[in-house]
Amino acid sequence: MATIKDVARLAGVSYTTVSHVLNQTRPVSSDARERVLAAVKELDYVPSALARSLRSKVTGSIGLIIPNNTNPYFSELARGIEDHCYGAGYSVILCNSDDDPDKQRDYLQVLQTKRCDGLIIATLNQADLNPAGRLDIPTVLLDRAPKELDIDLVSTDNALGGSLAARHLLELQRRHVACIAGPDGLELSDERVQGFRQTLQAGGLALAEGDLLHADFSGIGGYQAAMQLLQGRGEGERPDAIFCCNDMMAIGVLRAAGELQIEVPGELSVVGFDDIELAQFVHPPLTTVAQNTRKLGNLTAQFLLERIADPSLPARRETVAPQLQRRGSTAPRPKQN
Numbered sequence: 001m002a003t004i005k006d007v008a009r010l011a012g013v014s015y016t017t018v019s020h021v022l023n024q025t026r027p028v029s030s031d032a033r034e035r036v037l038a039a040v041k042e043l044d045y046v047p048s049a050l051a052r053s054l055r056s057k058v059t060g061s062i063g064l065i066i067p068n069n070t071n072p073y074f075s076e077l078a079r080g081i082e083d084h085c086y087g088a089g090y091s092v093i094l095c096n097s098d099d100d101p102d103k104q105r106d107y108l109q110v111l112q113t114k115r116c117d118g119l120i121i122a123t124l125n126q127a128d129l130n131p132a133g134r135l136d137i138p139t140v141l142l143d144r145a146p147k148e149l150d151i152d153l154v155s156t157d158n159a160l161g162g163s164l165a166a167r168h169l170l171e172l173q174r175r176h177v178a179c180i181a182g183p184d185g186l187e188l189s190d191e192r193v194q195g196f197r198q199t200l201q202a203g204g205l206a207l208a209e210g211d212l213l214h215a216d217f218s219g220i221g222g223y224q225a226a227m228q229l230l231q232g233r234g235e236g237e238r239p240d241a242i243f244c245c246n247d248m249m250a251i252g253v254l255r256a257a258g259e260l261q262i263e264v265p266g267e268l269s270v271v272g273f274d275d276i277e278l279a280q281f282v283h284p285p286l287t288t289v290a291q292n293t294r295k296l297g298n299l300t301a302q303f304l305l306e307r308i309a310d311p312s313l314p315a316r317r318e319t320v321a322p323q324l325q326r327r328g329s330t331a332p333r334p335k336q337n
Contacts, residue, residue: 002043010039062304063111063119065095065104067144071217071248072276073293074122077143080297081120088305090117101125112137118304121145138307142300144188147317152307154300154318158188161289161322162195165243165271168287168324170203173333174269178211178239180225180249189214192245192273211239215249222252230260230268240268240333247272247279247288254282254329265331275325284328291322 008015013032020026021036028036039045062085066074082092093111097104108128111119118138124145129135140152147153169177179196182189197207213228215221222244230238244250250272257264264270264284272279275290299318307313 002045004045006043007036007039007045010043011035059115059117060089061091061093061114061116062301063093063095063107063114063116064121065097065107065111065119066122067097067099069094069096071246072278073246073248073274073291076276076293077122077297080294081301082297083294084298084301085305088301090305097123099123104128108135118308120300120304124149124151138304138311140300140304140307142296144186146187150315152303152316154296154303154320156291156296157319157321158191159195161273161291162192162197162243162245163199164289164322164324165273166196166199166203168271168326168330169241169243169269170200170205172241172269172330174241175205175333176211176239177205177207177241177243178229179207179213180222180229180242180244180253181212181214182217182245182249184214189245196243215252217246217248219248219252219255222249223256224252225249226253226256227260230256230262238262238268241271241330242268243271243273245273247274247276247286250286250288250329251278251282254284254286265329266334269330271330273322279325280327287327287330288325289322290325292320296320 004015004018008018011018013036017028017032018036021028021033064078064081066078069075069078078094085092093116095107095111097107104123104125105128116137119135120140120142122143122145124141134151140154141149142154145153147155177200179193181193193212200207211229213225215225226242229242242253244253250270253270254264257268262268270286272286272288275288279286279288299320303316303318
């Protein structure tokens with residue numbers, strides 16, 4: 001691979017002259033410029049991005065750490081972030097933490113070593129912060145990150161989303177409602193359950209302890225929880241509606257209902273949360289609380305680019321209101337004969 005000194009040697013100039021031509025940092029005679037550009041073309045020389053970043057202190061790269069990009073929600077979210085950053089001239093380095101604190105800490109060190117201009121992080125641990133409660137790089141938090149930190153944050157109104165799901169099921173006159181939440185103790189999931197539970201109570205229904213199960217946000221997790229709620233119960237004993245705290249678990253519920261020959265949406269209405277692209281293509285199409293992941297991704301990227309441009313900005317909070325997307329997995333409770 002050719003170096004800047006190879007270009008200088010072929011062009012018959014100093015390597016500092018080559019640098020000035022390539023970076024346009026000082027006027028160079030037209031003859032020297034032409035010889036440098038001809039040498040660059042002949043040698044197929046590519047300037048070192050690392051060397052340029054060391055001089056300019058800008059790399060044009062953004063680090064993005066998410067729990068798992070096999071979850072369609074995070075894939076769609078990452079795409080919105082990438083689209084916005086690419087349009088602004090930045091590349092995105094994607095890392096999966098798998099909800100492993102040690103792995104996330106390693107990725108944080110790697111991304112800072114690579115001199116990324118900023119970070120977007122979906123989860124964050126207090127141990128990763130400096131004594132001032134920050135990271136030593138412009139950062140925006142997203143989704144599952146703690147809300148009490150003095151760091152820019154973009155999130156969804158999860159309690160409102162749970163409330164929208166409960167209100168919909170109450171309007172459909174469902175009377176035995178269950179919930180499949182995410183991992184126990186995860187704040188994002190707890191907020192959705194809280195909004196769901198409170199709205200049910202206001203409508204005269206209670207979420208029984210045995211009708212609230214926790215799973216891992218995966219399709220198989222939702223399937224297994226649904227089997228626990230539905231299998232072995234008579235029609236009058238099993239739930240006639242299930243709210244899942246993400247779409248993948250709701251898709252697992254649809255699979256379980258199909259295997260048990262429970263008709264959806266008549267015998268069982270199912271509501272998810274996220275509105276991933278797959279939700280509209282399952283059978284029946286999934287009613288869900290829509291987060292608008294592309295908007296979340298674009299807004300998060302916008303916050304970070306503004307933070308990079310002006311690190312002195314006060315910490316900002318942006319909470320995006322979700323909306324209920326009605327589809328074929330919910331319907332009014334059938335009238336009793």
